[in-house]
Amino acid sequence: MENTKKSGFGEFVNNKLMPPIMKFVNTKAIKALQDGMIYSLPFIIIGSVFLILSNIPIPSVAAWLTATGWSAFFTQAYTATFGVLSIWAVVGMAYVYVRNEGYEALPAGLTSLATFFLIQMMNIDNPIKGLMSSGVTNSAGKMVLTGKAVTANIDKLPHALQGVMTAPVTGVFNITWLGGQGMVGAIIVGLLVGWSYSAMIRKGWKITLPEQVPASVAKQFTAMIPAGIIITVAMFIFAIFSHFNTDLLQYVYNLLELPMQGLSDSLGGAIVIGFAVSFFWFFGVHGGLIVGTIAGVFLMPNTAANAALYHAGKLSLANGAHIVTNEFYNNFINLTGSGITIGLVIFALFAAKSAQVKTLGKIELVPAIFNINEPFLFGLPLVMNPLLAIPFFLTPVVIAISTYLVIYFGIVPPLNGVAAPWTTPAVVSGFLIGGWKMAIWQACTLLISTGIYFPFAKKYDALLLKQENAKEAAKAADGETVDAQ
Amino acid sequence: MAQKTIMLACSAGMSTSLLVSKMQAAAKAAGVDYKIFATAASDVPNQLTSAEKPDVLMLGPQIAYMKNDMQKQADSAGIPMDIINMQDYGMMNGASVLNAAEKLLKDK
Structure with missing residues (x-):
């Protein structure tokens, strides 16, 4: 906004705070994390469908599904997709990392998977x-x-x-560690393999065959040395951990994942996540993308844990269900778009007077249903706009707190771990991720948004109307002078 | 080549696809023929190295922070690139963004 004076704080944020954050976001590791995780998404969503099917909340249908054996087949489909999400992540991340470096990437993804398998004990408790x-x-x-x-x-x-x-029963993969519990370990493996593989290829550590060898044959040997070294190192790591009767995945889970899951799954965590999205967007940076990537690392395991509880029919806070899951983020904090701007849509459609807000309301209506709100973010705008900053920051925080509390006090059951795509419309997504009570609560959050945005939007709209009128008047005055000549 | 290709990119290619339809309408109204499409930022490297690479790349303002990286990729693909004006983007002003793309194509 050209008519907004740059405050000292704004300048501080733009010149001092954002550059390092942007540098961090643009690092190879974060990009690999962001884009690599995307590969697990289809499997999580497909798996969610089967999770719902295997847990139909109508007793007679559920009994029939169990009796006919379909329930077991649905469970199989869920387990092989959503149930082992760390596998997709570990392959995806190394793949993206190496692809971004410009090398053939699939061998790296497979090396990463082999490493991930290697560092875990292949047994389960009897x-x-x-x-x-x-x-x-x-x-x-x-x-x-x-x-x-x-x-x-x-x-x-x-x-x-x-x-x-x-x-212990040996010769098996323990799917507990291939699912949410192995997530942070998978990320570490995926990134380290991606990084070390690229570094070795760049250094030229590969078997070079004579020119007469066909390219497709020679290609197979490219991965040999980097993969061999990575796997050998991983084997030593496994040996060291197994000396202490544990493995790297369990160690990382206890040291990092468990505490971070706890931190993110708290009222404080919910507030920080809600605030951060608007904070980044205010400075014109895609907050949803950045916060989603970083928080997702810890929220995804929370989702997976809830899904497992739901699948076992034991979903309750007493059994350790998490309140803040990835869906808490996707389908509440980003509902109808970052900043939960449905309130602005309603204002724009029914109460706006200025042409700008009215027009934007029409443009934004359909995207808002699918939780997209770039037209508002850039058109109103919300970016760098102090006049709408208060509701923009406040709404997600208020909704994060209230959603946390309604689950905490048992008014609404915990999220069931089903992953609905972030574009799923409000109320529908609430129903999928937590049943009819969650759907009703989601509708309530839309009202909260409307309540918070309304007064601020009214003021802003009046200001725009005044500017528009002034412009019109100036134009009319110009017109008259032209006529007079 | 009669038909030029304009590629827009944002985080997931969702909100830019809204703009695409507005730009297509604007192009149609102006009687010019362009292939316009939107994609996710992560897909840009694939698109730029594909056989049918676009002739110009325009980034949504929300991923302006990827500019340096994208510029490098656009440069090595030999196509012009710019960030879409924030106001035009917000108001979904297809005609104005189309103009900007045409200008980039001409300056090339």
């Missing part, structure tokens, strides 16, 4: 071990053998047999 504490329940959910009884029975067996029966 199910017998779990039964010794939980007991055996039959298909109707009735306890038929208590944990104590199981233990007593096992104790009667010869010692050698006991050992075998309680030892």
Whole structure:
């Protein structure tokens, strides 16, 4: 806005604060993270569809699906997609990193996957071990053998047999670590492999075959040295961790992912995320993209954890369900576009007087339904506009707090882990990600937005109208002078 | 080549696709023939290296921070690039953005 005086703070942000943030956002690692994660999205959304199908909330339908065996097939489809999202991420990130460096990228993506597999223990706890504490329940959910009884029975067996029966089952992938719990580990692996692979290729560490060898054959050997080195290093890492009876994924999960999940899944985290989106946008930078990438690293595991609870039929805060998940971000904080600007749309359509706001309201109506609001961000504008800054910053924060609280106090159940694409219209997305109560709450947030934006929009609109009238008057005056000549 | 291709890019190619339809309408009204399309920023490298690369690249203002990187890519593809004016973008002023694209094509 040319008529806005640049304040000291604005200058500080533009000259001091934004450059390092932009530098960070533009680093190869963040770009690989952003674009690499996108590869997991289709699988998350397809998996969500099967998650819904395997958990139809109508008891008679659910019973029928279980009886006919379809439930198990839906579960299989969910597990192979959404259930192992770390696999898509680990391949995608190394792939994008190396592609951006301009080298053939698929071998790097596959090396990354191999490394990811390599650093985890390929075993799962013996199910017998779990039964010794939980007991055996039959298909109707009735306890038929208590944990104590199981233990007593096992104790009667010869010692050698006991050992075998309680030892971890080997030769399997533990899908727990291929899903949300392995996410941060997958990101670290994906980026490190992408980086080291590119560095080695750049240095020329590859097998160069004589020119007579056909290019397609020679290509296969390009990856050999970098992949060999990366995998050897990964093997040593695995060996070191296994000496301490753990693996890198579990270590990273406990050290980084768990605390960060906790931080993001808190009232404070929700507020920071809500505020940050508007903050970046205010300075004309795509806030949704930046915040989504960084927060998504920790919110995605929260979503996956809720999905697993939902799938097990145990979704409740008491069972450890998360309040702030990726959908909390996608389908609440960015509902109807960054800044939750539906209130502005309603104002523009029904109460605006200035031509600019009226026109924009018509342009923005349909995009707003699909949660896109660039016309407002740049057209009103919201970017660098102090007159609309207060509601623009306030609305997402208020909605973040209130959404957090309605889930916290159990008025609305936690988000079920189903991932609806961010473009899913309001209320529909609420229904998908949390049932009918969530849909109603989502409708309430639209009213909150309207309430907050209205008074500010009214003032701004009046100002624009005044400017427009002044311009008209000036034009009319010009016209008269022309006529007079 | 009779027909020039204009490529717009934003974060996901969603909001720019709105602008694309406005630009197409403006081009039609002016009786000029362009191929105009929108894509995601992450897809730009693919597009620029493809056989049918566009003749001009225009970035949505929300990803203006990618300018340096995009400029490099556009330069190596040998096509002009610029950022779409914020007001034009917001008001979805197809004619004005089309003008800007034509100007870039001429200056080349």
